[in-house]
Amino acid sequence: MENSLDTALLIVGHGSTVNPFSSMPTLMHATTIRQRHIFADVACCFWKEEPSLRDALFFFRDPAIREVCVVPNFISEGYFTRTVIPRELELSGPETGRANGQVWKYCEPVGNHESMTGYLLERAREVAPGVPEREATLLIVAHGTSLNDNSAIAAKLQAEKIRQRGLYAAVLNLYMEEPPLISDWLNLTETRNVVVVPFFISDGLHSYEDIPVLLGLETAQARAESGAQEIQGRSLFYSTAIGTDSRFADVIIEQAMAQRKQVSQSVS
Amino acid sequence: MRALAQERALGDWAVKGLGCIGQIAIESLDDGTFLLSHRDDAGRADLTIHSGAEHADRLARFDDAENYRPLKTAPNLRHGWKMSLSDLEELRLALDHFYPGRLAAFFAFENGDLVTTPFRETLERQSGMYRIAAQISEEESDELIGNFCRSDGGCLRAILWRRDRIGTLPSTKLPPEKFDPGHDQAGAGGPVIPLLCQEACNLLVAEARRVVQAGR
Numbered sequence: 194m195e196n197s198l199d200t201a202l203l204i205v206g207h208g209s210t211v212n213p214f215s216s217m218p219t220l221m222h223a224t225t226i227r228q229r230h231i232f233a234d235v236a237c238c239f240w241k242e243e244p245s246l247r248d249a250l251f252f253f254r255d256p257a258i259r260e261v262c263v264v265p266n267f268i269s270e271g272y273f274t275r276t277v278i279p280r281e282l283e284l285s286g287p288e289t290g291r292a293n294g295q296v297w298k299y300c301e302p303v304g305n306h307e308s309m310t311g312y313l314l315e316r317a318r319e320v321a322p323g324v325p326e327r328e329a330t331l332l333i334v335a336h337g338t339s340l341n342d343n344s345a346i347a348a349k350l351q352a353e354k355i356r357q358r359g360l361y362a363a364v365l366n367l368y369m370e371e372p373p374l375i376s377d378w379l380n381l382t383e384t385r386n387v388v389v390v391p392f393f394i395s396d397g398l399h400s401y402e403d404i405p406v407l408l409g410l411e412t413a414q415a416r417a418e419s420g421a422q423e424i425q426g427r428s429l430f431y432s433t434a435i436g437t438d439s440r441f442a443d444v445i446i447e448q449a450m451a452q453r454k455q456v457s458q459s460v461s
Numbered sequence: 462m463r464a465l466a467q468e469r470a471l472g473d474w475a476v477k478g479l480g481c482i483g484q485i486a487i488e489s490l491d492d493g494t495f496l497l498s499h500r501d502d503a504g505r506a507d508l509t510i511h512s513g514a515e516h517a518d519r520l521a522r523f524d525d526a527e528n529y530r531p532l533k534t535a536p537n538l539r540h541g542w543k544m545s546l547s548d549l550e551e552l553r554l555a556l557d558h559f560y561p562g563r564l565a566a567f568f569a570f571e572n573g574d575l576v577t578t579p580f581r582e583t584l585e586r587q588s589g590m591y592r593i594a595a596q597i598s599e600e601e602s603d604e605l606i607g608n609f610c611r612s613d614g615g616c617l618r619a620i621l622w623r624r625d626r627i628g629t630l631p632s633t634k635l636p637p638e639k640f641d642p643g644h645d646q647a648g649a650g651g652p653v654i655p656l657l658c659q660e661a662c663n664l665l666v667a668e669a670r671r672v673v674q675a676g677r
Contacts, residue, residue, distance in 0.1 A: 210531040210664060213522055220518060235558075240663065243533050245564030247578070247660050249563070251569040255466040276588060340567055 198261040201234040201253040202449055203297075205246065205269070206394065208239030215335055215397035217240050218437050219266045223415060225442040232248070232449075233258050240273065246281035253295065261297045262449035268304035268436065269347035270394050273426040287452070300452035305435070306348045306444045310354045313390050321388045321421075321430035329386035331355060334375050334404055335393070337368025345371060347397055348392045359387075375407040379425060386421075388426050394436035405431065416429055422436065467568045468549040471644045472555075474654055482654040483617050484538040486648055487552070497544040500649060508543040512593075514551045516544060517558035521673040532664055534562055534617045534656050536647065543589055553574070563618075566657045570621075570642065577622040578660040580631060586670060599624075601672050607634025609668055610658075612646040618658035619646060 204223050209215035219237050227235040238249035253261050263282060265274045278301070283289070289297045303309075311388050317331050333355070335348035345368055352366035362384045367375045378387065389408065391400035406412070410431065421428035464472075475489045481500060488496040502508060511520070524530055524537045538559070546552045556564055570611040580602065584595040597605070601626060610616050610631070619642045624631050630640070638644040645653045 210667065213529040224515065236560075242531065242561075243662070244557075244565075244662075245663060247567065248562030251575065251659075254565070254568060254572070256572065257465075272589065280586065281589075315567045420523070 196231050196404065197231060197260075197453070199257060200232055200262060200449075200453070201236070201258045202232040202445070203261055203263045204237045204239060204445055205249075205250055205263060205265045205267070205282075206239045206242075207273065207397075208242030210241050211399055212397045212401070214401075215395050218441065219432075221439075222266070222442040222445055225439065226446060231446060232262075232386055240277060240281075241261070245321070246278065249282060253338045254293070259295060260453070261295060262300055262327050262452060263297055264300045264445050264448045265302040266436070266441070266445065267302040268394055269345065270302060270305065270334060271336075271345075274302050298447045298449075298452045302347075303394075303444045303448060305442060306448060308352055308440070308444060309347075309435070312438055312440065313351055313362070313392070314358075316353060316390045316415045316432045316435055316438075317430075319434040321386065323428060324428075324430065326385050326386070327359045327362055327390055328383040329361055330365065330384045330386055331361045332375075332378060332382070332387060332389045333364070333366045334389055335366065335368055335391075336399060337371035348445075351392065369403060369407065375404060377428070382427070385426070386430070388430045388432070390432045391434045393434040395432045396437060400434045407454075465553075467564060468553050470568050470571070471564065472549050477652075479652050479654045481645070481647070481649070481651045482556060482563070483656050484536060485536060485559060486558075487654075489516050493548060495546040495548065496589075497555060498504065498542065499538055499540045500647065500651075502540055502543075508541055511542055511544045514544075514546060514554035517555040519559075520544075521559045526590055532616060532662070533559065534563070535610065536614065536617050539576075559584060560656055563656045564654070566659055567654055570657055570659075575621070575657065575659050579623050579625050580661050580665075581625045583622075583666060584660045587666060591666055591670055593673050594666050597669045597672045601676070602669070603634065605632075605666075605668055605672055606665070607632035609665055610639070611635060612648070613637060616658075617646040618656040619644060620658045622658065623659055 206216055206217055206219035208393045212404060216239055223235050223237045234253055236252050238244045238246050265278055267274055270271045281343040284299050287299055321410050347367040356364040367373050369375055373381055393400045412421055421430055480487050484500050486498050486500045520542055521533055525539045545554055566575060587594055620631050620640050623629055642655045642657055645651050
């Protein structure tokens with residue numbers, strides 16, 4: 194990996210004021226990346242935790258840092274990546290020049306990366322070992338929100354990509370806050386075996402508490418390390434959030450590098 | 462790797478004798494290493510020793526009763542630990558876990574670059590579920606900020622922002638030293654690296670929303 198010692202990396206996460214584990218994957222990926230000495234500096238900021246996105250406006254005040262790559266550690270394009278992050282970080286587009294001459298480059302969220310499909314499939318296989326895929330339905334579950342129609346697109350795209358591989362009896366993308374709803378899963382699926390992979394960054398409130406309830410699971414059941422949970426004659430296999438995968442550190446770096454390349458190509 | 466400007470500044474602050482930040486005492490040793498501990502724990506011999514900045518996140522995240530600390534500048538830092546750090550880079554990483562973003566704010570402040578944002582402007586910028594927070598009245602704001610941000614039990618930051626663009630003080634219920642970046646908000650009166658607040662945090666915005674909703 195090429196060093197970018199005039200470049201800093203800012204990883205933007207959601208965070209939580211309630212759940213202590215929400216920001217941990219983002220912080221863990223930052224530590225991993227920092228130890229590789231690829232960037233001049235590596236920092237995180239969060240919507241609901243400290244440091245805030247507004248705090249990050251004062252980061253990287255070293256004259257040697259000419260570029261800052263901003264990578265949203267978000268699963269999907271949506272309200273946060275399109276509205277909140279640009280507003281709070283005062284980003285005007287893919288490239289934003291600052292008064293000190295620094296250029297902040299706004300990168301694609303990690304969930305848009307091409308490796309996601311493979312990671313989702315691996316998670317599904319890990320949580321339901323020995324379950325024939327042809328006899329199972331795979332549910333890619335995500336947040337979804339009425340605030341921005343783009344928020345569910347990433348999960349939908351992933352479901353389509355997996356569906357095209359013809360591995361599972363059915364592949365569905367379901368959402369917490371917009372149809373098709375996670376809470377309708379019993380009506381929407383036909384197979385006995387149903388594998389659920391939360392398309393989320395962390396095992397925070399949504400994947401740990403909310404979605405298990407929507408599925409009809411007790412929270413403790415969802416937290417069970419392995420095995421099926423029986424619900425109304427169905428065997429439900431529930432995975433941890435995709436974003437806890439340690440390889441997300443590589444994805445963050447690649448999203449940063451891709452944006453640098455893209456911008457330099459458009460300039461030359 | 463070359464030390465960043467902010468790390469060099471941190472070394473300068475240590476030389477100047479700014480030996481504390483928030484509830485943490487910073488001890489600079491002759492060999493260039495550093496020791497951190499809770500200021501209340503001075504003289505205790507039963508502290509758990511941690512080596513390396515990676516332990517700071519866990520220590521900062523939970524209080525003495527293992528409750529989650531959503532506000533790291535709240536005066537409820539856990540006790541009973543001492544942390545050994547090998548150099549300025551580790552010191553910066555550790556302090557960034559204990560008091561996220563505060564070193565950067567002070568560095569910008571010292572360089573005359575710290576821009577403050579009035580409370581009303583922060584509220585008016587909100588969208589989605591926080592949009593209604595802007596409906597909070599002046600009286601409610603005065604009460605909320607006076608209670609939520611107070612150094613005694615609330616938050617140890619020194620507030621630099623104003624309530625509105627015409628410069629109204631954030632709250633009449635807070636003492637003048639709450640707005641003094643040179644004051645030790647932890648109450649011990651020591652020379653400190655201040656925890657500066659340049660803009661209302663998300664927690665305060667969320668509280669403003671709660672106040673508006675409660676009044677409906």
